[in-house]
Amino acid sequence: MAFDYDKYIRPGKLPHIWCPGCGHGIVMKGLIRAIDALSLEKNNTAIVSGIGCASRLPGYMDCCTLHTAHGRAAAFATGVKMARPEMNVILVGGDGDGTAIGGNHFIHACRRNIDMTYIIMNNNIYGMTGGQFSPCTPTGAKASTTPYGNPDPAFDVAKLAIGAGATFVARGTAYHATQIDKLIVEAIQHKGFSVVEILDDCPTTYGRRNKYRSVIEMMNRLKEVAVPVKAAEKMTPEQLEGKILTGVLHKIEKPEYTAEYAKVIERAQAAK
Amino acid sequence: MAKKVAFMQGNEAAAHGALYAGCKFFAGYPITPSTEVAEVMSVELPKVGGKFIQMEDEIGAMAAVIGGALTGQKALTATSGPGLSLKQENIGYACITEVPCVIVNVMRGGPSTGMPTGPSQSDVMCAKWGTHGDHPAICLVPASVQELFEETVRAFNLAEKYRTPVMVMPDEIVGHMRERIVFPEPGELEVIDRAKPTVPPEQYKPYDTQFGDVPPLASFGSDYRFHVTGLNKMADGFPTTKAAVVQAEEERQVRKVEANRADIMKWEEYMVDDAEVVVIAFGSTSRSARFAVNEARKQGIKAGLFRLITFWPFPEERLLEISKKVKAFITPEMNLGMCTGVVKGCIEGNAPVHGIFRVDGEPINPNEILSKMKEVK
Ligand SMILES: Cc1ncc(C[n+]2csc(CCOP(=O)(O)OP(=O)(O)O)c2C)c(N)n1
Numbered sequence: 175m176a177f178d179y180d181k182y183i184r185p186g187k188l189p190h191i192w193c194p195g196c197g198h199g200i201v202m203k204g205l206i207r208a209i210d211a212l213s214l215e216k217n218n219t220a221i222v223s224g225i226g227c228a229s230r231l232p233g234y235m236d237c238c239t240l241h242t243a244h245g246r247a248a249a250f251a252t253g254v255k256m257a258r259p260e261m262n263v264i265l266v267g268g269d270g271d272g273t274a275i276g277g278n279h280f281i282h283a284c285r286r287n288i289d290m291t292y293i294i295m296n297n298n299i300y301g302m303t304g305g306q307f308s309p310c311t312p313t314g315a316k317a318s319t320t321p322y323g324n325p326d327p328a329f330d331v332a333k334l335a336i337g338a339g340a341t342f343v344a345r346g347t348a349y350h351a352t353q354i355d356k357l358i359v360e361a362i363q364h365k366g367f368s369v370v371e372i373l374d375d376c377p378t379t380y381g382r383r384n385k386y387r388s389v390i391e392m393m394n395r396l397k398e399v400a401v402p403v404k405a406a407e408k409m410t411p412e413q414l415e416g417k418i419l420t421g422v423l424h425k426i427e428k429p430e431y432t433a434e435y436a437k438v439i440e441r442a443q444a445a446k
Numbered sequence: 447m448a449k450k451v452a453f454m455q456g457n458e459a460a461a462h463g464a465l466y467a468g469c470k471f472f473a474g475y476p477i478t479p480s481t482e483v484a485e486v487m488s489v490e491l492p493k494v495g496g497k498f499i500q501m502e503d504e505i506g507a508m509a510a511v512i513g514g515a516l517t518g519q520k521a522l523t524a525t526s527g528p529g530l531s532l533k534q535e536n537i538g539y540a541c542i543t544e545v546p547c548v549i550v551n552v553m554r555g556g557p558s559t560g561m562p563t564g565p566s567q568s569d570v571m572c573a574k575w576g577t578h579g580d581h582p583a584i585c586l587v588p589a590s591v592q593e594l595f596e597e598t599v600r601a602f603n604l605a606e607k608y609r610t611p612v613m614v615m616p617d618e619i620v621g622h623m624r625e626r627i628v629f630p631e632p633g634e635l636e637v638i639d640r641a642k643p644t645v646p647p648e649q650y651k652p653y654d655t656q657f658g659d660v661p662p663l664a665s666f667g668s669d670y671r672f673h674v675t676g677l678n679k680m681a682d683g684f685p686t687t688k689a690a691v692v693q694a695e696e697e698r699q700v701r702k703v704e705a706n707r708a709d710i711m712k713w714e715e716y717m718v719d720d721a722e723v724v725v726i727a728f729g730s731t732s733r734s735a736r737f738a739v740n741e742a743r744k745q746g747i748k749a750g751l752f753r754l755i756t757f758w759p760f761p762e763e764r765l766l767e768i769s770k771k772v773k774a775f776i777t778p779e780m781n782l783g784m785c786t787g788v789v790k791g792c793i794e795g796n797a798p799v800h801g802i803f804r805v806d807g808e809p810i811n812p813n814e815i816l817s818k819m820k821e822v823k
């Protein structure tokens with residue numbers, strides 16, 4: 175039987191705003207399948223986003239949903255999780271939202287290791303505002319504000335997350351749709367701050383400018399650059415040139431923030 | 447049993463007021479002269495099972511406060527000048543999403559980093575105009591340690607009652623001075639909790655005007671699921687750009703405070719009835735003004751004090767009334783004329799308004815006010 179997405183979609187809130195060929199919808203379906211696989215209770219699940227095309231995702235989902243200010247999702251979500259640690263808190267958003275304006279909240283959420291899952295849809299561009307470059311736009315690429323090619327070096331979101339202290343970091347692509355659910359499932363199950371970077375595409379504002387003639391071509395690029403971490407172990411540096419590792423890139427155990435704060439409460443109450 | 451009496455700082459009293467009101471969540475970022483509020487909360491909140499978090503900056507702190515408040519808890523942040531500027535985008539977010547929360551902003555010199563330890567009263571316009579767009583504004587300006595406690599309790603009540611952020615703005619002198627405070631017993635001061643929905647979850651709409659201008663607010667993690675967005679929204683919380691809905695919603699958000707001015711506004715009149723010269727003041731400045739009024743009366747000058755306790759909503763109607771009977775107003779304030787401008791705006795030219803403005807970090811002393819009284823009477 176076909177999977178029943180309707181159970182998690184808000185009646186009457188579709189069609190979504192995403193353009194044909196946009197990768198964000200693929201990610202949403204993956205998230206839904208992950209939520210279903212884990213049997214997360216909708217009343218007890220908060221989906222939080224900032225601003226951008228990617229950040230419109232929560233509005234379509236039948237959970238407790240919070241569409242906040244540009245870049246601030248991690249901070250709003252931290253408030254929700256601290257106040258109600260028993261809730262599942264899932265963050266979604268774009269690369270611009272998460273690593274530019276929201277970069278500070280992002281790294282500090284990683285550092286605290288608060289038990290939330292952050293899905294970053296990295297389409298290398300600011301889609302919603304019409305294709306300005308983001309911290310993830312490759313050097314040399316064209317954007318509406320880099321008409322002569324982007325002079326900025328790009329962030330590696332996964333490395334940034336690992337460096338900042340996230341205890342679970344994974345990467346997938348919109349081409350590898352079935353992998354997305356597995357990564358999200360594992361991320362949500364992980365106790366601590368988990369980051370899932372999903373490389374997706376924005377045919378409308380990135381593809382057009384950067385000579386991708388079709389959505390298929392953009393998808394094929396994702397297929398070609400992705401190398402599973404396991405496969406990469408057997409590859410030479412030359413073979414790995416220009417490739418991007420996918421799968422679970424980092425997984426360690428560290429004290430989780432809300433659990434640590436529960437101990438603070440215990441100590442304070444014992445001293446009273 | 448005798449009531450608990452303490453000798454404490456204004457900022458500490460604000461924290462204790464918040465706890466009295468049932469605050470269970472604090473998110474902040476340190477900034478002088480407000481840090482004692484955070485420090486007391488970090489000690490006291492875990493004792494009552496509440497949560498304290500020091501965020502990476504004020505933007506994050508305001509965001510976390512809104513997130514915490516959405517789970518049904520009473521939430522507080524404390525800051526000062528530059529921190530208030532950073533919080534503004536999210537304060538606007540709390541306005542449009544109608545999430546109750548309280549911001550204690552201890553006023554120091556500005557703009558920018560200004561004078562971190564210098565007192566000031568120059569954020570009162572920021573309280574009303576700091577965030578973009580049309581929105582309601584409630585701002586309380588207490589003048590003593592006792593009042594800072596009580597007004598913080600009232601700030602939570604107003605936030606919960608009207609589903610909106612409320613600012614408490616002591617100037618640095620009130621925030622840092624130490625005074626005797628008599629703690630109210632539990633139950634002695636009114637404590638209001640937000641209205642919760644009574645409709646079945648499938649019928650719940652977070653902005654349903656059939657319940658009046660302040661619809662009940664459910665909590666994340668309860669039996670109710672709903673959507674919250676900073677975009678203009680319909681009754682069910684989902685975005686809309688429909689002209690009529692946007693217009694009606696924006697008007698309702700402002701009206702829920704404006705139509706209840708009488709309930710929210712608070713001020714104190716001291717010897718105003720027969721006064722020829724009325725000093726309008728707030729915060730620490732009002733304490734010098736009261737001293738000056740007493741001195742003036744001794745010297746045969748018919749002086750009075752109108753002390754603002756809410757700055758927003760501003761008691762325009764009452765001041766207009768008074769303006770018909772007095773010869774002059776004096777408006778001492780630790781800024782370059784913010785209150786003075788508002789007063790002039792509401793008294794329709796009925797009486798001259800003489801400002802005394804200091805932005806040098808020095809308090810306004812009673813003599814300055816007394817000399818002005820002599821000059822203008
Ligand atoms: C404070 C603030 N600054 C700027 C904007 C404008 N803005 C809206 S969305 C966006 C970029 C979104 O890009 P990204 O997060 O990469 O998501 P995408 O649209 O590509 O999915 C920007 C800059 C805003 N809404 N708020």
Ligand code: SF4
Nearest residue numbers: 192193196227301376
């Ligand atoms: S503009 Fe780009 S990111 Fe936005 S919906 Fe269209 S394709 Fe997706």
